[in-house]
Each structure stands twice: as C-alpha cells, then as structure tokens.
Amino acid sequence: MDKKSKRKARGVAIFIAFLALATSLFILRKQGEDTPTINFKPTQNKYLALKWINKSKIEFSSDNITEAKAAIEAMIKRDSNKQIEKDTRSNYGIYIFSLPKDKKDEFANELARKGTIISRSEQVDTSLVYIDYETEQNRLNSYDKELTDLSMVRFPSETQIRRKEALHGLIAESTTKLEKLRDVDDVLVYVTAIQRQAGNTMVSKVKRFVLLFLAWLGFYFVGVVLVYYGTKLLMYLLTMLGIKGLGISGINYDKYASSYNYGGFKNYGERYQYGNNRKRKTKRVYKEKPSDTDKDSEESK
Template structure:
C-alpha cells in the first residue's frame, strides 16, 4: 500500500483527503466499499483489492464529504484521517492562471517567428513552454476545486496491532540477549579467577603469586635477571670482589719464611 499512498500524495489536486479503515470482516467491508464508491464517486481512479487489503482512489463532490465519512464509519473503524490542501493553488485562481497562460503563449508565438534564434532566445522558448505546461496543469486543478480526491485503504483490524507487537517483541529479545551476555561475561571472569586459585592450591606454579603467569610482578623479570648477571661479574653494588692495596711509603711486615731486609 505504500506505493499507492505515495502516488496519491504526488497527485495535483486542490483538496485531498485519505482514510484508513480497520475492519473485523475484511471481505464484507470490501464489498460495501465497492458499492459506496459506485454511489459517491465522480470519477474512480483506482480500485485495487488484494488478499489482505483494499485501496480505493476516487473524486468526490465537496458537499458530500461528511456523508462519506459517516458511511465509512459504518463499514469499519476509521483508524486515521488526513486532509491536505495543495498550497501552490491557494494564492491563485482561474482568472490569474488564464491570463498568465495567454501571456506565455503570446511570447512564445513571437519567438517562433524568428528564423534563426540565438542561444538566449532558444532558452527563453524552453522556459515559456515549461511555464505553459504548469499553467495548464494549475487550471485543470482549479477546475476541480469544488471536489475532493479521496484515498481509502481497508485493512484487517489486527494488522497494525500485529506490527506494533512485532516491534515490541524484537525490542524484548534484544534486551534479553544483552542481559544474557552481561551475565555470561561476569561468570567467565569470576570462573577464570576461581580456576587459577584452585590450580595454585593444587601446587601448580607460575599461575598466581609473585612472578607467576598472571602476576603483576612478572614485568620485573628481565631487570632481576640483568641484576643477577652483572652481580656475578662484579659490576653491581653487591659485588664482593677483593682489591689488594699496596702502599709504597710504608714498610710491610714480612710474611713467614721471608728474610728481613738489611738496613
């Protein structure tokens, strides 16, 4: 029905009105709509009946709009009613558009007399032809100012409710899925922590504790190794490397087995 509604909205008509009927008995309502259109329509533009809906587009005398509304209420429940006025036709009338049309046609006839028109004159002729088409369309629409273009759609009573229910079901499913993912993330986190704790109790090293796989202290491993390496080479602070000092001005005491130097 969206394509029919869009086509109706694009139609040039001074007064337009659309109705949406919700029916408990679709087939009976469609049969009554056929009779109603035959009795009220000045001209029927569309009469389309499908398995689960019906669309009717027709013109109606302005004075019979209230009577049509009452008859539609007997056929079904009026779910929505939208009335529109073509604003492009509000500030004009048949006399103004007729005068404009004659002026455009006169200018165009003058330009047609030129055997070899310039580029500007050719563009002017195209512009006049477009203005003539618009004025003719407006005149046709103004002649129908005493009538309405009517659009009526008939749908089962539960169709709109079902659509709303489907949207609510999708929203509920999304919220349930989001909640499930949140609970699952918490369970995985605490389950992992519990597993590491149990492995540590069973004697597995490198899981928790200082320097373990999941320990925050493991980032200092390289620096600790570096310190141990340089300490073993005697370059660190904790080096205990012996240094022998020799003092030249001081006589050293001879060790056992050595002779005392002569004076």
C-alpha cells in the same frame, strides 16, 4: 524418593520450563515477522503531489476486507467525479478519487458501517489557496503566445530551444492549477483499506504466549517421560540378551546373572581368592631324601 533423585527431577523440570519458554518466544517472534507488510509510500507520494485545494485521507480496516473493498468501489462509482488511482490485493485496497464536498461526510459514515476508521484527516493545499483564477488564466495565455512566437522561428538558437522546453512545463503546470481551481467544490480523497489483524492487542499477545508455553511445556514433559522409560526398557532388553556393562539405575544385574554356573561374577572370583591372611597349604617332596614311609618298609624286610 531420596534427596539426590529429587535434585535430579528438579533440574530436569527447570530445564524443560526454560526450553518451553524459549520455544514459545521464538514462535511468537516468528509469527510477528511473518505478518505481511503493505507499502503505501508510492501512492501516498502521488496523493501528496496532486494539486488539489481540499484533500481528505482515510485509513480504514475491516474483518471482511473483500466485502469492504466491494462497498468502497460501489460508493466511488456512485458518487465520485473522477477516479485517479486504484490498487487492490487480497488483503488491502488503495483508492485515490474526487468527491463533491457535500458527499465526503456521507462517504465516511457509510464506510464506518463496513469496518473501523482508524484515522481521518483533511488538508488544504496552500499553494492553490491564494491563486486567483483570472490571474492564472492571463499567465497561461501569455505562455501560449510566447510559445507560438518561438515556434515561428525557423532556425531557433539554443537559448530559444531551452525556453520552448521550459514553456511546455509552465503551461502544463498552469493548466493543472486552473483545473484544480475549477474543482474548488470537490475533495481529493485517499483511502487505504486493510484486513484487520486479529490478536494484535497486548492482551491477546499475552494469551497466545501463555497458550504456547503450556502446550510446549506439556509436549516436552511427555517427551522426557517417554525417553526415560524407553531407555530403561531398552537397557532391560539388552540385559536379558546377556549384554553387560550398560549400567542404569533400577536394574539388578546380579539377579539376572544368577543363571550362570558360578552365580555371578562376584562368586566366580571368590573361588580363586584366599584372603590376605589365608595361605594355601602345599606338600613338598624331596627325591634325594627318602621319606618316612620308605624307611618303615626297609625295616620290615
């Protein structure tokens, strides 16, 4: 192989390598974009808004999310005092429920056997810590009495109407606080269970990229080889059919042109070319002047 052919082959190889690299990066990025996302924000906001002295949040993942969700629901049914929220799909599950304090560690340990606990945190609602049950009960009684008195007014003013509406909200808030104070021995638990995504580590991503790159590199290499030899075969067939002017390296047209009468276009053209220093000899005949042959015939007479 000469230097020119080597340079061409090297250029094609570099192009194939860059093309395979770009394709692998595009596919890897596309796979990352296609990963489904889960919106935990609505249920998380609800969990934070609930008034509860003791709260616990658990993030959990499992290879078999269907089995894990069934186990969680069985534990909730067995140990929970109240289930507040349940949102399940094929690849995740969200649960908000209450547990007795002495059951929370047992629940977490049993959950860990079904998968992996990604994170676990506990919070204390400080807005309820310093609330005295008796004081809050007296406040509720006061709201109830005031609302009863306003309800007895036959034609209330606008101020009284607005106060009645405010009292309804205050009574609901105070009642909720009292309920949570009675549940001081319970824990509000928020569990998110998701399907573990295989191959999210950096090592697995690198392995997947290398495999993609090698696969596409082989695919493009085979494609280039097929295109090259397919083109040569096509040119050969066209030449056999007598179609000229389609140049491609590796095919000797003079060989296939020898079947013509003149042995090729070059030999055909040489029949009518005499070179720069060659002149074609011509014989001129002048009618006015008799030729030497005519003179000899007249003398013989």
